[in-house]
Amino acid sequence: MADKPKSRSQLLPLLQKVQEQEGYISDENMQKIADRLGIHPVEVYSVVSFYAFLSTKPQGKHIIRVSTCVPCMMAGADNVIKAFEKALGINAGQTTPDNKFTLEKTSCIGMCDQAPAVLIDDKLMGFVAPEKVSEILRELA
Numbered sequence: 001m002a003d004k005p006k007s008r009s010q011l012l013p014l015l016q017k018v019q020e021q022e023g024y025i026s027d028e029n030m031q032k033i034a035d036r037l038g039i040h041p042v043e044v045y046s047v048v049s050f051y052a053f054l055s056t057k058p059q060g061k062h063i064i065r066v067s068t069c070v071p072c073m074m075a076g077a078d079n080v081i082k083a084f085e086k087a088l089g090i091n092a093g094q095t096t097p098d099n100k101f102t103l104e105k106t107s108c109i110g111m112c113d114q115a116p117a118v119l120i121d122d123k124l125m126g127f128v129a130p131e132k133v134s135e136i137l138r139e140l141a
Contacts, residue, residue, distance in 0.1 A: 008037055011047055015054055024055040052106045060095045060102035062140050065119040066128075069108035075115035076129070081105065083130035087137055101140075 011033065018029045025048050034041040048054045052065070066072075066081050081092055084103050088096055095102040111117030114126025120140070128136070 006037060008039060011037060011039070011044065012051075015044070015048060015051075019054050024058050026056070052104070058095070058099070061100050062121055063102045063104065065104045065106040065109065066092070067107070067109045067111065067115070067117045067119070068105045069112065069115075071112040072108075072115040072117055077116035079130045080116050080118065080128050080133065083133040084137075087133050101137075 014033050014036070015025060018025050018033070022029065030044045030048065031041050034044045037044075045056075048056055064084060066077055066084065068077055068081075081103075085091055088101050088103060090096055090101075090103055092103050092105045106119070109117055109119050109124065111124055111126050116126075116128050118125045118128045118136075120136070125136070
């Protein structure tokens with residue numbers, strides 16, 4: 001981070017870089033970024049907690065995000081979430097004990113025309129049915 005300019009506009013890029021490198025943004029890293037940019041740590045935390053794609057805790061190798069926007073919920077996203085929870089043995093918001101999968105609910109991912117939609121790592125998937133969950137997880141294994 002030493003080569004980065006000291007500017008508030010660098011907050012989000014710095015957070016994204018740490019997220020990419022570490023898999024999450026620790027309290028220590030939030031403090032370092034706040035010190036670097038000369039802002040209060042609570043400002044850094046507020047940005048981290050605002051964006052669903054930034055995390056304050058370690059995540060699994062694969063991050064499964066199920067959209068919970070209105071069109072996705074109307075198309076059965078809740079049943080897709082339950083299917084992932086059952087298959088993984090965790091609840092949404094948790095990571096499997098082997099750190100392989102993190103399951104999250106997320107706001108709209110821009111796939112309302114293919115609801116229910118899921119984002120796995122960087123791959124968008126539409127029309128996901130609960131019956132497809134086992135196949136999806138097998139492909140990730």
